[in-house]
Amino acid sequence: MTVAIDIELFTDPACPFAFSAEPIRQRLRWHYGDGLRWRTTMIVLTLEPGEAEKLQAGAPGLQRKYGMPIDPAPYPEPSSSEPACRAVVAARLNAPEVEQRLLRRLRIRRMDGGLLDDPELIAAAATDVGLDPDQLSRWVDSPGVEDALQADIARARNPNLAARALDHKLGGPVQERRYTAPSYEFSFAGQTFSLPGFNPVEAYEAAIANLDPTLARRPAPANVTELLRWFDEPLATAEVEAIMGRPSRTQLGRAATPIPAGADCYWIL
8 A cells, every 4th residue: 555645735726826836736646646645725815805806916927927827817806715715625525536626627717717706606616527516505504614614724824833934935914924825735754844835846846755755756748648648637738748848739739629718728638
């Protein structure tokens, strides 16, 4: 039996930085597979005054820099990420096999110009991953989900000592620092590495190598067909190229079908 490294990912579906870091997360998934065991902790960024208004401006600069399919236009109004975060927690407690995919679909719809407090967006994301939207709505209203969401919020606002030593990578007001999205905590055999904020993939791989030098690292795929067949969701061009380690748009155009979104597209076989 493989003993996995645990990764706690502090994130929020409204955060364009977290979305721009998806190529890194997908690359880790490809290289280490079941050797990594993921858990998401929802930050709920928009609890803080002014955060929803800041996010309303959009992220055209991040789209140009990192290449993920973000609609560069501002959002029509400020919106809360709390309903979407609550939906992710509800899936975690009731259908854990789709939690990560639901978070992914909420991100994608948000970055394509949607509002995360729109019940129709959440229902559509649920349908995307095979959940009955009415069932998800009933889960969302349960007391257990409220307790778990509040636990996530509190956990995200209690960075450990290593993370606090990197205060410039944290967010929130002075009196209540919190993890930014994305932030990672790697744990294995009683050791923990904290990597708050946006980091290059090499930082995460160094933490993995230090925690378990015996963990096998799969090489890059031979071609985009092998890559897209392995994943259970369409990948953005930037994600494919991060994993392949080279420009891949021409190969994608020959082997896969584009799904336009934001300023770019996703690809499926």
